[in-house]
Amino acid sequence: MEPFQSLPFLLLYGSVIAIAIASADSSHSLLRMRIAPAGAGGAADGLFCDSWRLSVETNNAGYWRTIPPKCLEIVVTYVNGDRYLSDSDIIAVDCLSFAETVRIVGDKKDVWVFDIDETLLSNVPYYSVHGFGSEAFNETSFDEWVALARASALPASLRLYDQLLGLGFQIVLLTGRSENQRNATEKNLLLAGYHSWERIILRQTSDFGKPAVSYKSERRATLEAEGFRIHGNSGDQWSDLLGEESIMEEGKIDSNEITDNNDHMDQDPSPSSVNEVKLPEIGMTFLSEEEVRTFYNSYAQNVGFSICKLGGRNGDDGKQKYFSIGCAKNGRKVSQAKNVLYPRPSTKMNCKAKINVAIRNDGSFVITSYDSALKKKIENEKHMDFVSFNSIMPVILGHPIERQFQNAYTNNLFKLFQDEIRGLMFCNASLLKEEGTTLVFEVVETMLGKNGEPVREVSFRVHYTELHCQLKCVCRLFEFRGILCRHVINVLIRMKVIEVPMNYIMDRWRKDIKRGYQSISNIYDDYGCDGERHRYNILTLLIQEVQQLGAKNDNSCSVLVEMLKDTKEKLIAIDFEHSRAEQLKEVSTSSAKAIHSPLKVRSRGRPPTKRKQSKVEQIMKKSIAKVRKKGVACSEACSETILAVLSKILLELL
Known part of the structure; x- marks a missing residue:
C-alpha cells in the first residue's frame, strides 16, 4: 500500500475536472515521474522544482514521503505568501459559479462534500515547526495538535461554505480523522466559524488500513x-476527489501542506492507533506480497511483536503458491551455548501468531487461515486462573502462616512455598546474639544426598527485627526468587508469629488481586469486552488526562490528591450501601418463600415395616375385613360394623 501524497501546489479548477474524469474512465496507467537526484543547484534547481510541482499537480509524481530538499524554500515562500490565498480565492469562486447553476429540490438531499484538513482548516502552525513537509510525517505529534483544536479557517473556504449554505446545500464533512477525534474536530470547526453541517464522517475501526481513495469513495x-x-466535492488532495463516485463537480483547494495526516492511513500505523487496528480475517484479499506484509506488520506493531516470513511452497511451475508470515519468536526455546558464563539465550517463545496466504491464479493473495497473537497464552493464563480460584491445595502443617499463603498465592506458587514448609524438618534455629533491636539466629540445615542420606550441615544466619517484623536471610532466596525460605519460616514459628507482613507476599503471584492490565481491551482476546471492561477503558483515558494536569506543579498535585481521596471515600460508601441493599434484598426474598412438604413418592422395593397402630384402628380393620370376606354390601355393612366397634370400645373404656 502506497502512502498517500498530498499536493503542495495549486491545481487549477479546469484541470481538476478533466483529470478526475480521466482517472475514473480510462483503463491505461499513467507513467510515474522519477524523483531526480540533487542537481548542480541554481537555475537547474528551479527547473527541477517547476517540473516536480507539475508532476504532483497531475498526480504523476510517484511514491514520495517528503518534498525534495532543494524545493523547500519555494514551498515555504508559497505557503507564507499571498499567492496561496489568491489561488484559494480563484478555486472558491469557480466552485460557487458551478453551485449557482444547480437546481436545489428542497428536500434537504442536495449535498456538497468537504474535506476538513487543508480544505476547511489550515494546519500551517503545525507544519511551520515540522519543516513544511521536509520531515517525515509523525502521526502522534499531529494527533496532539488536533487535540488542541487550534487550526484556523481558510478564508476562501469559510466564505464558500457560508455561500453554499445560503444556496440551500446540505454540507457533509468527510475526513480521514478517526472517530476518537470527533469532539476535538467539532470544537475546532465551531471556533473557526463553521456551523450547520449535516454530518461529519470519520474513520471507524473497520476503516483502518483502507486506502484514502477507497474509504472516501465508499462513504460517498x-x-x-x-x-x-452529491453535486460538489472539495478537497486538498487526490484521494478526496478520485474514485468511482468522482463524476460530480470537484473543486480542489491548493494544499498548503506537504502531507495530510488523516488521509495518510495507508502507511503503517503508529502505536497510538492501537484501538483501530484491523484484525486478520479469512478471505482477505491483497494485490501483492508486499501489501500482505505491510498489513500484517501494522497488526503486529499494535499487538506488540515483530514478524518474519516462516516459509512457503512452490508449485510445479516453480512459482510460489503458499507462504506464511508470523511472529519472529515462533519456535521452541533452545539454548545456543553450553557455557554458563555466556549462555546466549534464545529469543524464541513458541508464539503461534501467523497467517497462511495462498496465491490464486489471477495473481491475488488471499488469507486462508490465521492464528491470533498470544491467543494460546491468554487461554492458558485464564485456565490457570480458573483452577487457582476454584481449587485449594491442602496444607501440610496447618500453621496460620501456611494458610495465609494458601489463600493468597496461586496453586503453582503455593507448591513452591510448600517445598520450603517440608524443609522445616531439616532445620533447627537457635538465638545467636542480639544487635540492638535485631535478633540474629543461626539456622542449621541438614543437607541430604541423592539417596536421602545426610551429607553435611550448613549454617544460615537470619536477622530478625521484631518492631517492623523485618527478616533477612543470607541464602537470599526471597531476594532472588520472591519466596520465603525455610530458614526465615523457622524463625517466624519460633518467635510465635502467626501472620507474615504483606511486603513478603509478592503481588505478581497473588490470586486475590485485580490487576489493571486485565481490564484492557485486547484485540487478540476472543472473550470480548464486558460492561466492566468497557467502563474501565473509558475511565483510563480520563484519569491519564487528569494525572498530567495534576503533575504540572505542587499546588495542582495537592488539590488533585485531596479530590481523589474524597472521591475514593464516596465510592467506597456507595459500594457499601449497594452491597448492604443486596443483602437485605436476599433476606427479604428468602423470608417470603413458602416451605412445602416433600412430594409423596412411592419408593422402590419392599415397603418398610408397618407403623405401630392403635387398638381402635386394629379392631376396626379386623371387623371391616370380616365383613368384606362375607360379601356384604360395603355401604350398609361398613357403617353397621363401625357403630358396633365404637360401642364396644366405649363399653371397655367405661
Missing part, C-alpha cells in the same frame, strides 16, 4: 444509497 456511495445527491 453510502450517502448516495441514502438518497443524497
Whole structure:
C-alpha cells in the first residue's frame, strides 16, 4: 500500500475536472515521474522544482514521503505568501459559479462534500515547526495538535461554505480523522466559524488500513444509497476527489501542506492507533506480497511483536503458491551455548501468531487461515486462573502462616512455598546474639544426598527485627526468587508469629488481586469486552488526562490528591450501601418463600415395616375385613360394623 501524497501546489479548477474524469474512465496507467537526484543547484534547481510541482499537480509524481530538499524554500515562500490565498480565492469562486447553476429540490438531499484538513482548516502552525513537509510525517505529534483544536479557517473556504449554505446545500464533512477525534474536530470547526453541517464522517475501526481513495469513495456511495445527491466535492488532495463516485463537480483547494495526516492511513500505523487496528480475517484479499506484509506488520506493531516470513511452497511451475508470515519468536526455546558464563539465550517463545496466504491464479493473495497473537497464552493464563480460584491445595502443617499463603498465592506458587514448609524438618534455629533491636539466629540445615542420606550441615544466619517484623536471610532466596525460605519460616514459628507482613507476599503471584492490565481491551482476546471492561477503558483515558494536569506543579498535585481521596471515600460508601441493599434484598426474598412438604413418592422395593397402630384402628380393620370376606354390601355393612366397634370400645373404656 502506497502512502498517500498530498499536493503542495495549486491545481487549477479546469484541470481538476478533466483529470478526475480521466482517472475514473480510462483503463491505461499513467507513467510515474522519477524523483531526480540533487542537481548542480541554481537555475537547474528551479527547473527541477517547476517540473516536480507539475508532476504532483497531475498526480504523476510517484511514491514520495517528503518534498525534495532543494524545493523547500519555494514551498515555504508559497505557503507564507499571498499567492496561496489568491489561488484559494480563484478555486472558491469557480466552485460557487458551478453551485449557482444547480437546481436545489428542497428536500434537504442536495449535498456538497468537504474535506476538513487543508480544505476547511489550515494546519500551517503545525507544519511551520515540522519543516513544511521536509520531515517525515509523525502521526502522534499531529494527533496532539488536533487535540488542541487550534487550526484556523481558510478564508476562501469559510466564505464558500457560508455561500453554499445560503444556496440551500446540505454540507457533509468527510475526513480521514478517526472517530476518537470527533469532539476535538467539532470544537475546532465551531471556533473557526463553521456551523450547520449535516454530518461529519470519520474513520471507524473497520476503516483502518483502507486506502484514502477507497474509504472516501465508499462513504460517498453510502450517502448516495441514502438518497443524497452529491453535486460538489472539495478537497486538498487526490484521494478526496478520485474514485468511482468522482463524476460530480470537484473543486480542489491548493494544499498548503506537504502531507495530510488523516488521509495518510495507508502507511503503517503508529502505536497510538492501537484501538483501530484491523484484525486478520479469512478471505482477505491483497494485490501483492508486499501489501500482505505491510498489513500484517501494522497488526503486529499494535499487538506488540515483530514478524518474519516462516516459509512457503512452490508449485510445479516453480512459482510460489503458499507462504506464511508470523511472529519472529515462533519456535521452541533452545539454548545456543553450553557455557554458563555466556549462555546466549534464545529469543524464541513458541508464539503461534501467523497467517497462511495462498496465491490464486489471477495473481491475488488471499488469507486462508490465521492464528491470533498470544491467543494460546491468554487461554492458558485464564485456565490457570480458573483452577487457582476454584481449587485449594491442602496444607501440610496447618500453621496460620501456611494458610495465609494458601489463600493468597496461586496453586503453582503455593507448591513452591510448600517445598520450603517440608524443609522445616531439616532445620533447627537457635538465638545467636542480639544487635540492638535485631535478633540474629543461626539456622542449621541438614543437607541430604541423592539417596536421602545426610551429607553435611550448613549454617544460615537470619536477622530478625521484631518492631517492623523485618527478616533477612543470607541464602537470599526471597531476594532472588520472591519466596520465603525455610530458614526465615523457622524463625517466624519460633518467635510465635502467626501472620507474615504483606511486603513478603509478592503481588505478581497473588490470586486475590485485580490487576489493571486485565481490564484492557485486547484485540487478540476472543472473550470480548464486558460492561466492566468497557467502563474501565473509558475511565483510563480520563484519569491519564487528569494525572498530567495534576503533575504540572505542587499546588495542582495537592488539590488533585485531596479530590481523589474524597472521591475514593464516596465510592467506597456507595459500594457499601449497594452491597448492604443486596443483602437485605436476599433476606427479604428468602423470608417470603413458602416451605412445602416433600412430594409423596412411592419408593422402590419392599415397603418398610408397618407403623405401630392403635387398638381402635386394629379392631376396626379386623371387623371391616370380616365383613368384606362375607360379601356384604360395603355401604350398609361398613357403617353397621363401625357403630358396633365404637360401642364396644366405649363399653371397655367405661
